[in-house]
Each structure stands twice: as C-alpha cells, then as structure tokens.
Amino acid sequence: MYDMSLLKPLKLIRIARRAGVVTVRYPYQPPLITDEFRGRIVIDAKKCIGCGACVNVCPSNALTLIDDGDKRILNYFIGRCIYCGRCADVCPVNAITISKEFELATDKIENLNSRVVHQKSTCCSCGEERVATEKMISYVVSRVPVSEAYAHMGSNCRKRRFVEGLMLGRGMLHVETEK
Amino acid sequence: MVDVEPRLEDVEKIRKELEVKLGNIARRIEYVSGAGLIVEVPKDSIRDTVKVVHDELDAYLRVIAGVDERPIKGVFSSYYVFGLDNIGLNIIITTYMDSENPSISTIADIAPSADWYELEMYDLLGIRVENRQLYRFVLPEDWPEGLYPLRKDVAHNIRPPPTPAEKGVITGPRIPVGPYHPALHEPEYFELYVEGERVVDVRYNGFHVHRGIEKLGESRFTYQQVPFLAERICGICGFVHSVCYTQAVENAAKIEVPERAEFIRSIILEVERLHSHLLWVGVACHLLGYDAGFMHAWRIREKTMVLAELLTGSRKTYGINLIGGVRKDINRDKIDTVLKTIKWVEDEFRKLVEVITSVPQVVKRASGTGILPRHEARRYSVVGPVARASGLNRDVRKDYPYAAYKYVSFKVPVYTEGDNLARLLVRVDEIFESINIIRQLLDQLPSGSIMAEDIEIPEGKIGVSSVEAPRGEDIHLVITGKGRPYRWRVRAPTYQNIPALKVMLKDAPLADAPLTIASIDPCFSCTDRVIVVDVSTRKRKIISLRKLVKLEGNGCMI
Numbered sequence: 001m002y003d004m005s006l007l008k009p010l011k012l013i014r015i016a017r018r019a020g021v022v023t024v025r026y027p028y029q030p031p032l033i034t035d036e037f038r039g040r041i042v043i044d045a046k047k048c049i050g051c052g053a054c055v056n057v058c059p060s061n062a063l064t065l066i067d068d069g070d071k072r073i074l075n076y077f078i079g080r081c082i083y084c085g086r087c088a089d090v091c092p093v094n095a096i097t098i099s100k101e102f103e104l105a106t107d108k109i110e111n112l113n114s115r116v117v118h119q120k121s122t123c124c125s126c127g128e129e130r131v132a133t134e135k136m137i138s139y140v141v142s143r144v145p146v147s148e149a150y151a152h153m154g155s156n157c158r159k160r161r162f163v164e165g166l167m168l169g170r171g172m173l174h175v176e177t178e179k
Numbered sequence: 180m181v182d183v184e185p186r187l188e189d190v191e192k193i194r195k196e197l198e199v200k201l202g203n204i205a206r207r208i209e210y211v212s213g214a215g216l217i218v219e220v221p222k223d224s225i226r227d228t229v230k231v232v233h234d235e236l237d238a239y240l241r242v243i244a245g246v247d248e249r250p251i252k253g254v255f256s257s258y259y260v261f262g263l264d265n266i267g268l269n270i271i272i273t274t275y276m277d278s279e280n281p282s283i284s285t286i287a288d289i290a291p292s293a294d295w296y297e298l299e300m301y302d303l304l305g306i307r308v309e310n311r312q313l314y315r316f317v318l319p320e321d322w323p324e325g326l327y328p329l330r331k332d333v334a335h336n337i338r339p340p341p342t343p344a345e346k347g348v349i350t351g352p353r354i355p356v357g358p359y360h361p362a363l364h365e366p367e368y369f370e371l372y373v374e375g376e377r378v379v380d381v382r383y384n385g386f387h388v389h390r391g392i393e394k395l396g397e398s399r400f401t402y403q404q405v406p407f408l409a410e411r412i413c414g415i416c417g418f419v420h421s422v423c424y425t426q427a428v429e430n431a432a433k434i435e436v437p438e439r440a441e442f443i444r445s446i447i448l449e450v451e452r453l454h455s456h457l458l459w460v461g462v463a464c465h466l467l468g469y470d471a472g473f474m475h476a477w478r479i480r481e482k483t484m485v486l487a488e489l490l491t492g493s494r495k496t497y498g499i500n501l502i503g504g505v506r507k508d509i510n511r512d513k514i515d516t517v518l519k520t521i522k523w524v525e526d527e528f529r530k531l532v533e534v535i536t537s538v539p540q541v542v543k544r545a546s547g548t549g550i551l552p553r554h555e556a557r558r559y560s561v562v563g564p565v566a567r568a569s570g571l572n573r574d575v576r577k578d579y580p581y582a583a584y585k586y587v588s589f590k591v592p593v594y595t596e597g598d599n600l601a602r603l604l605v606r607v608d609e610i611f612e613s614i615n616i617i618r619q620l621l622d623q624l625p626s627g628s629i630m631a632e633d634i635e636i637p638e639g640k641i642g643v644s645s646v647e648a649p650r651g652e653d654i655h656l657v658i659t660g661k662g663r664p665y666r667w668r669v670r671a672p673t674y675q676n677i678p679a680l681k682v683m684l685k686d687a688p689l690a691d692a693p694l695t696i697a698s699i700d701p702c703f704s705c706t707d708r709v710i711v712v713d714v715s716t717r718k719r720k721i722i723s724l725r726k727l728v729k730l731e732g733n734g735c736m737i
Contacts, residue, residue, distance in 0.1 A: 036492045
C-alpha cells in the first residue's frame with residue numbers, strides 16, 4: 001500500500017504549468033503599469049504663475065522657490081520627489097500634470113532638476129521694491145476687483161500710501177499744491 | 180470622528196470602579212472622547228495606579244509616551260495608555276514630572292512590555308526611570324550624554340560631533356541617527372546565546388535605522404504633510420501608519436470623515452494586508468527551504484500589487500490619505516477589476532495552500548517550534564497574528580472598530596498551539612477573511628464625497644487611534660499643536676512582539692531560530708546577521724542568516 005498523501009506536493013507541477021511564464025522581458029517589453037500610475041510631474045512654464053502653492057504642500061521639499069534679484073525660480077528636483085501629486089491638486093492654474101514617466105535614472109545630477117524662471121515686477125511707486133511675478137499679478141487682477149496699478153505696488157508703498165491717506169483726511173498732512 | 184466610541188454605560192462603570200479604587204490618589208478621572216478615560220495621578224502613585232489598571236482591571240499596555248510639555252505647562256509629562264479589549268476603551272494614565280530633573284519609578288516589573296518604552300523615554304527625553312537598569316537603547320553609543328533629541332529646545336537638524344564610545348563591549352554596528360538606507364534588508368541584530376545547539380538566551384540590539392520621524396513630524400512638517408511621512412515608517416504596511424495618524428488627529432479635532440472615505444480606507448487597508456501576508460507566506464517558505472512555494476506565493480502577490488496601483492496610483496506608499504478623507508475615488512470599472520482580481524487570488528491561493536501544507540518539510544519544521552504559551556503572550560501584551568496564534572482573541576478591527584469595519588462581519592482566526600505553524604495558519608486564514616471583507620465593503624460602498632470640508636484643528640487636544648496592521652496593532656497618540664502635531668507618538672506592532680521572542684527562542688534548537696524570528700513577521704527583513712555565542716567556550720562567531728538557513732536546510736533533508 002502507498003501513502004497517497006506523499007504525492008500531494010506534486011500538485012505544484014500542475015499549478016506551475018497552468019501559470020506559465022509570468023515575467024515580462026523588461027526593458028525590451030513595455031513595463032506593466034496601470035492607467036492610474038503616478039510618475040514624475042511636468043510643469044507647464046507657460047501656465048505657471050509662480051505663486052508657490054505647490055511649494056507649500058510639497059511634503060519632501062522637491063519643489064522650492066528661489067528668489068534671485070528680479071527673478072523668481074521654481075525648482076523641481078526629482079531626487080527628492082515622492083510622486084504624491086499633491087502639487088497638481090493645489091495648482092490654481094493647472095500648470096502641473098502627473099506623467100507616467102518613472103525611468104529617471106541618470107548619471108548627471110542636472111538632469112534631475114527642472115526650473116521655471118519668472119520675471120518679478122518692481123513697485124510702480126518707488127521703483128525699487130520687488131513685488132510678485134508679472135504673471136501672478138495679472139492672474140490676481142483678472143480675478144479680483146483691484147486696479148493694475150495697486151497690484152503693482154509693493155507692500156511698503158501700500159502701507160505708506162494708506163497712512164498718508166489717513167493723515168490727509170485728518171488734516172495732519174498738507175499737500176503742497178502748485179499754484 | 181472615525182473611531183467608534185465605547186458604550187457610555189461601560190465607560191461610566193469603569194469610571195466608578197476607578198473612583199472607588201483610586202479615589203484618594205487620582206487628581207482627575209475624566210472621559211475624553213476620541214482618546215479615552217484620562218486618569219491623572221501624582222507621579223509617586225504611578226505604580227499603585229498601574230497595579231490597579233493592569234492587574235485588577237486586566238487592561239494591557241498599549242503604549243507609553245513621554246512628552247516635553249515645558250513650553251506649555253512647565254513640566255514633563257508621561258502618558259501610559261492601557262486598553263480594555265472587551266469594551267474597546269483606552270485608559271490613559273497621565274502624570275507630571277519636575278522640569279529640572281524629571282524622574283519616575285519603573286512599572287516594568289508589573290507590565291513587562293513597559294521595558295522598552297521606559298528605556299526610550301530616558302534616551303530621547305531624559306526622563307530618569309528609577310529602580311531599574313538604564314542603558315543606551317535607541318540612540319547610537321557615540322551620541323553625546325545629556326542631549327535629548329525629543330526635547331522641544333533641541334532643534335530637529337542638529338548634528339552633534341560624535342563622542343568616542345566606551346570600548347570593551349561588543350555590540351552591533353554603530354550607526355549615527357539619520358537617514359540611512361540599508362539596501363534590501365533592515366538591520367536588526369540578535370545575539371543568541373547557545374549551549375551546543377540549544378539557545379539559552381537572546382539579546383536584541385536594534386534601532387540602527389532610527390530616523391527621528393517623530394521629531395520631524397513635530398518640528399518640520401505640517402498636519403497635511405505628515406501622512407506622507409507616516410506612510411514611510413514601514414515599507415510593507417505604510418498605509419496603516421498614515422491611516423492611524425490621520426485618525427488620531429481626526430479623533431483629537433473631532434473631524435467628521437465622509438463614509439465613502441472610511442470605506443475606501445478600509446478597502447486599501449485590506450489590499451495591503453493581502454500583499455503583506457502573501458509576502459510573508461513566501462518568505463516563510465523560503466526560510467524553510469521550499470523555494471517553489473516562495474515563487475508561487477509571490478506570483479499571486481504581484482496581482483495584489485497591481486491592484487493597489489490601480490486603486491491608489493502607486494504600488495506602495497499609496498499617498499492617498501489626508502486628514503479629513505482620501506484623495507482618490509473608486510469608480511464602477513475599478514470595482515469590477517477588484518472583484519475579478521480577488522477572485523483569482525482566492526482561487527490560486529487556495530490551491531497553493533493545499534500544496535504548501537502538504538509538504539512534509541514545511542509542516543514538520545513549523546509545528547511545535549517557537550512556542551509562545553498563552554500566559555506569556557498575555558504577559559508581554561503581544562499583538563496581531565502572534566497573539567491570535569497563542570489563543571488570545573485580539574483584533575483591533577473588532578475590539579476598537581475604526582474606519583468601515585463596523586459595517587462588515589468577519590471571523591478572527593484564533594489558534595491555541597502558539598507555534599510557528601499556528602502563526603502561519605492564522606495568516607493564511609486572514610488572507611481569505613480579507614478577501615471576504617473587501618467583497619462586503621465594495622458591495623456596500625456608499626455614495627458621497629471623499630473629503631471633509633472645513634478642517635479645523637484646535638490646539639492642545641489629545642487623540643489616540645489604533646489600526647490592525649498585518650503584523651498586529653499599530654497605535655498613534657497625537658497631541659495637537661500649532662500647524663503641526665505637538666507630540667506624535669508612534670508604536671508599530673513589532674515593537675510589542677520582539678520582546679516575546681525571548682520566550683519563543685529559549686531552549687529551542689538553534690536551527691529553528693531563523694524561522695521563529697521570522698514568524699513574528701518583524702516588519703520583515705533582516706534579522707540578517709546573527710551572532711552565535713557558545714556559552715561554554717565564550718567564543719563568538721557571526722553567521723549570516725542565509726548560511727544558517729543552509730545549515731538547517733541540509734539537516735532537514737536527511
């Protein structure tokens with residue numbers, strides 16, 4: 001008499017034959033990713049207004065804002081990115097899209113950085129203080145009832161103008177008018 | 180609020196009982212919803228209080244959190260969270276300590292699982308625990324004396340110059356605190372003391388990858404960024420941590436989470452359990468020298484990984500959780516794909532289990548080894564499949580219901596043998612239960628939004644939440660602060676289970692050690708290096724786990 005239970009492990013042969021080969025010949029075949037996959041982000045420089053909303057929510061500091069003179073630079077460093085896509089959620093102008101790209105290995109670190117450079121406007125009153133980016137100002141002006149001139153004014157000049165207006169109204173300041 | 184509250188009459192009964200027993204010592208006994216029954220006692224009566232709660236009420240120790248509350252209250256404080264499983268109530272004993280020289284007496288002799296928490300409290304906060312031996316535990320040995328990283332006056336990004344460590348003591352590799360990437364395997368380090376082939380004692384030397392995550396969450400991140408950080412605590416069960424954190428904050432701030440979001444969280448948690456248990460079954464087969472089983476378990480697991488990507492956008496570290504809800508919805512098409520996939524997984528896994536449990540080398544090696552008797556399991560407050568394999572009917576999903584688990588019915592598999600085979604069978608049964616739960620959840624998935632509106636988080640509130648991770652109970656304690664948690668205490672399940680390995684390994688043959696260590700599923704990885712010390716000759720040799728596996732593999736084939 002034979003103990004048939006000893007042959008039970010052999011059932012695996014049938015399972016294996018049914019399953020067949022399950023691996024793909026990557027990288028010669030396309031990788032198995034679904035439609036929902038989140039890869040690196042792509043920033044549309046034309047749409048981006050440089051508001052920094054994405055920088056505020058980025059958990060890993062992959063997105064940073066650098067203020068450099070009259071330039072404001074939005075820097076995206078893939079090396080830190082965790083591909084959560086929070087930046088795409090909060091972008092007010094939908095400038096950020098999530099791509100399916102994930103094969104990002106490179107031997108040059110510069111390839112991991114991408115930048116969007118914005119021109120900052122100067123205060124229309126004093127001509128010195130740097131205000132927000134040009135694009136951000138036009139975005140605000142198109143949505144909120146403020147005049148373009150006011151939006152172009154730096155915060156110091158706005159405060160000064162407010163205080164001066166107040167003093168004028170109370171007669172504490174006299175404006176010399178030309179005769 | 181995500182967690183189901185315990186019944187009010189039960190809470191009242193316990194409150195009265197505590198008032199009778201602790202009336203003359205407790206300063207305050209108050210029920211705070213979202214956290215538990217808070218019992219404030221002076222620090223001299225901590226031992227008496229713990230004796231009442233732990234021994235008389237039979238509550239088990241869930242977590243101890245030391246907090247530096249000097250900036251708000253001018254004191255150090257300590258929160259001892261105990262759990263009453265049968266009514267789902269937390270009892271939080273809080274006590275305050277002097278800000279200059281904080282100290283408290285030990286409770287490790289009453290509740291042995293407090294041992295690690297006390298060492299950690301001393302290491303990270305500088306709270307002296309009296310009447311016990313204190314030594315460096317979490318911090319590396321060359322960390323300067325008197326610098327306690329979790330104190331609020333210590334910046335999160337300091338890098339103190341290393342001070343030379345004392346010589347003469349052989350311990351594990353010395354790795355400074357900081358991000359450290361141990362490719363593939365996690366560094367855990369066991370010293371097994373043997374007499375011939377018999378293990379007589381075990382010493383654990385861990386925390387080589389202490390990353391200071393709690394400190395980061397308390398000092399650099401904001402509320403909505405921490406879920407992504409929490410997810411990175413564990414590479415296998417990350418979603419558990421992010422759910423646990425968000426629930427703790429939601430409990431503290433009383434945020435109503437939409438039902439649909441709760442369902443989605445539960446579904447993803449179960450998908451995660453599927454992949455984690457399938458991974459473990461594969462690893463267990465591998466350790467037993469049955470690599471065919473390993474390959475096929477992982478072949479089945481791959482489908483669950485693709486499923487997770489379809490539902491969340493990523494195979495791991497899903498990144499869909501936020502305070503107030505989730506970011507990604509599940510539509511009709513996805514539901515159909517999920518149902519189809521889990522049916523396939525169920526069929527394939529059933530066939531595979533039948534084969535695995537008939538392979539003599541698996542069954543013989545796993546049964547009767549690494550036994551953890553029921554009373555020891557209770558004493559060490561072990562959690563998850565380890566507890567359930569030792570006859571303790573404990574499952575956070577049933578005992579402290581959260582997310583959508585209150586809407587589904589499922590069995591909690593319990594085995595009484597307490598050996599490695601029982602732990603394997605518990606996990607096998609749980610895979611089928613998980614598939615069952617996902618079906619029920621998808622069937623009942625309510626409509627509506629997936630994100631709460633108006634999220635406001637007041638300061639100074641306490642919230643406790645627990646989630647049943649694949650490895651057992653995960654618990655987070657959050658004290659809210661300004662823009663970010665003031666204190667965020669994380670307790671992963673393995674923290675509670677590793678001390679019990681001492682019992683499992685003692686007096687067992689050395690050859691069974693790798694499997695037994697793996698059987699608690701130590702957030703897996705690498706128990707990769709084992710030091711074997713022969714007690715009679717005092718000789719040490721380091722063997723890699725792989726070699727050890729080979730040794731016994733040959734033994735078993737004969």
